[in-house]
Amino acid sequence: MTNHIVVLGAGYAGLGAAKRAARRLRSTGAQVTLVNAADRFVERVRLHQFAAGQRLPDLPLAGLLGGTGVELVVAEVTGLDLQERTVQLSGPPYTLSYDVLVYALGSAADLDTVPGVREHACPIATAGDAVRLRARLRAQPAGPGPVTVVGGGLTGIETAAELAETHPGLRVELVCAGPVGPGLSVRGRRHIHRAFARLGVVVREHEPVAKVGPDGVLLETGDEVPARTVVWAAGFRVSPLAAASGLRTDEEDRMVVDRSLRSVSHPEVFGIGDAAAPPGERSLMSCQTGLPMGLCTGDAVADLVTGREPRRARFRHVWRNISLGRRDGVTQFTRADDSPLDVVLTGRASAAFKETIIRGTVWIMRRPGPWL
Ligand SMILES: Cc1cc2nc3c(=O)[nH]c(=O)nc-3n(C[C@H](O)[C@H](O)[C@H](O)COP(=O)(O)OP(=O)(O)OC[C@H]3O[C@@H](n4cnc5c(N)ncnc54)[C@H](O)[C@@H]3O)c2cc1C
Numbered sequence: 001m002t003n004h005i006v007v008l009g010a011g012y013a014g015l016g017a018a019k020r021a022a023r024r025l026r027s028t029g030a031q032v033t034l035v036n037a038a039d040r041f042v043e044r045v046r047l048h049q050f051a052a053g054q055r056l057p058d059l060p061l062a063g064l065l066g067g068t069g070v071e072l073v074v075a076e077v078t079g080l081d082l083q084e085r086t087v088q089l090s091g092p093p094y095t096l097s098y099d100v101l102v103y104a105l106g107s108a109a110d111l112d113t114v115p116g117v118r119e120h121a122c123p124i125a126t127a128g129d130a131v132r133l134r135a136r137l138r139a140q141p142a143g144p145g146p147v148t149v150v151g152g153g154l155t156g157i158e159t160a161a162e163l164a165e166t167h168p169g170l171r172v173e174l175v176c177a178g179p180v181g182p183g184l185s186v187r188g189r190r191h192i193h194r195a196f197a198r199l200g201v202v203v204r205e206h207e208p209v210a211k212v213g214p215d216g217v218l219l220e221t222g223d224e225v226p227a228r229t230v231v232w233a234a235g236f237r238v239s240p241l242a243a244a245s246g247l248r249t250d251e252e253d254r255m256v257v258d259r260s261l262r263s264v265s266h267p268e269v270f271g272i273g274d275a276a277a278p279p280g281e282r283s284l285m286s287c288q289t290g291l292p293m294g295l296c297t298g299d300a301v302a303d304l305v306t307g308r309e310p311r312r313a314r315f316r317h318v319w320r321n322i323s324l325g326r327r328d329g330v331t332q333f334t335r336a337d338d339s340p341l342d343v344v345l346t347g348r349a350s351a352a353f354k355e356t357i358i359r360g361t362v363w364i365m366r367r368p369g370p371w372l
Contacts (some may be wrong), residue, residue: 010036013273014104080245107274116212135175151233152176165325
């Protein structure tokens with residue numbers, strides 16, 4: 001019988017999958033092991049708040065896994081051997097054998113597409129990035145030149161608004177290759193522009209960045225935009241581990257999975273969250289889809305282990321929730337395919353709604369119950 005399930009990555013997707021699988025398999029003797037680089041659960045959706053200087057809740061994984069029977073291994077995953085069905089780790093036990101593997105290593109900032117980003121910009125995609133950006137902003141509280149956030153997607157918008165609200169004396173600029181908030185409705189974008197005007201954030205739309213240097217960014221137009229800190233929020237990329245191990249991946253290194261979220265090349269491996277590319281979906285990088293993918297996979301793993309056909313994953317887009325500081329936001333309601341409806345919730349109501357969702361997610365993660 002299949003008896004060792006190894007889950008890589010304790011983010012929204014991996015933690016949900018591990019807890020759900022463990023609960024479903026409690027009476028079978030199967031063991032679930034969860035591997036993560038750190039011993040804390042990182043609420044990535046709050047990293048802009050941390051970078052801005054706010055305190056975040058401390059969420060040790062040991063506490064979130066209490067009573068579940070999931071074994072936690074804190075180590076970095078350095079390699080996968082799909083023939084031997086083993087995972088290589090940076091620390092003890094160094095090698096883990098699996099019968100079923102769940103790959104949920106998330107994403108990090110794309111530092112290599114635009115020259116100079118790796119050397120000169122501060123990304124905001126991981127906990128380490130947020131710690132470094134926070135320290136840099138603290139060390140340079142005032143000075144010539146603005147803090148320039150590059151990226152008009154949700155991460156860039158949230159970061160620019162948070163920095164401007166938390167540090168009212170700071171000059172914040174947002175530079176993006178397209179419009180601010182692509183994929184949002186006209187109403188949604190209009191509200192973001194109003195909020196930026198209120199917060200004093202200067203916006204440069206349709207200005208692709210060609211290069212980042214020590215003193216700012218060079219635009220494709222040839223214009224130079226001076227900045228004392230460049231925050232890079234212009235795209236995520238996933239770990240090359242899946243591709244390097246021989247798993248079928250797409251052009252962005254995401255694992256190609258079927259409708260049950262199983263690898264199309266290695267069906268004993270599931271791929272979920274930011275690191276996976278399910279059929280018919282464009283980039284899904286959000287916890288709104290990562291968590292349901294994790295829960296569906298917990299069920300599918302339990303099906304597989306107990307000799308049933310793994311069920312198809314079911315999740316759909318409902319909204320995009322964008323914070324604009326702590327007292328404002330935009331909730332963009334969407335169709336199931338993530339295209340925007342002309343319906344938005346804005347202001348304090350949206351901010352309160354988002355805060356409730358984020359807290360609710362951690363509440364679900366904390367307690368064993370009908371979900372986990
Ligand atoms: C600033 C910011 C704001 C965001 N806001 C929102 C939002 O409002 N709404 C929304 O839906 N999404 C938002 N997102 C996106 C969302 O956070 C991600 O899509 C989500 O975290 C993906 O979940 P995941 O489980 O796939 O990966 P993650 O949450 O990234 O978890 C992956 C885990 O794997 C671990 N890991 C990675 N590599 C290794 C390794 N080699 N060895 C061991 N462990 C490893 C990591 O440490 C991490 O714990 C935001 C992201 C950022 C950065």
